[in-house]
Amino acid sequence: MGTKNAFKTDFTLNVRVHQTNMTKKTLIWLPIIGIVMIGLLFLFNPFLFWHLGSSYKTQGIIFRNKADKNITIEYQMQDSGAFGYNRRIVKVSNGLLFDSTEAIDTSKIDKSRWDKVDEYVNELRLKGG
Numbered sequence: 001m002g003t004k005n006a007f008k009t010d011f012t013l014n015v016r017v018h019q020t021n022m023t024k025k026t027l028i029w030l031p032i033i034g035i036v037m038i039g040l041l042f043l044f045n046p047f048l049f050w051h052l053g054s055s056y057k058t059q060g061i062i063f064r065n066k067a068d069k070n071i072t073i074e075y076q077m078q079d080s081g082a083f084g085y086n087r088r089i090v091k092v093s094n095g096l097l098f099d100s101t102e103a104i105d106t107s108k109i110d111k112s113r114w115d116k117v118d119e120y121v122n123e124l125r126l127k128g129g
Contacts, residue, residue, distance in 0.1 A: 054079050056088065057123035062106065063114040070094040073104060073114065077124055 056076040065071035071093050078086040090101040 056086070056090075056101075058092075058121045059124065059126075060121055061117055061119040062089070063109070064117050066113055066115055073106060073109070074121075079124060 056078045058074045059077050060075045061072045062075055063073040071091065073089065073091050076088050076090060078088075080086055089104060089106060091104045093100045
């Protein structure tokens with residue numbers, strides 16, 4: 001009878017030790033898995049794809065720099081499909097490989113450095129304009 005109780009006690013201790021180690025491993029990996037899953041949700045969120053799907057297209061050139069004709073202030077739109085259009089006014093500096101853009105407030109620019117040109121470009125090919 002003594003050996004039966006010893007076996008039962010030994011088995012119970014082994015199960016408890018195993019459960020404790022498993023709990024520690026779970027406590028370590030659960031937050032890591034949660035953070036990775038949240039990161040993947042942000043990365044592959046379908047609502048972000050509409051924003052990344054198309055680039056901004058120039059609809060009109062508002063101002064052109066007097067000193068450098070490659071620097072313009074443009075009105076741009078981005079087609080977001082069913083969500084409509086995103087709009088922005090940016091200063092565009094044409095580069096060798098890439099164009100650099102920065103948001104600009106047209107009410108605060110120095111008009112002596114810019115020519116108002118109001119060129120209609122319509123890269124989105126919208127009807128009407």
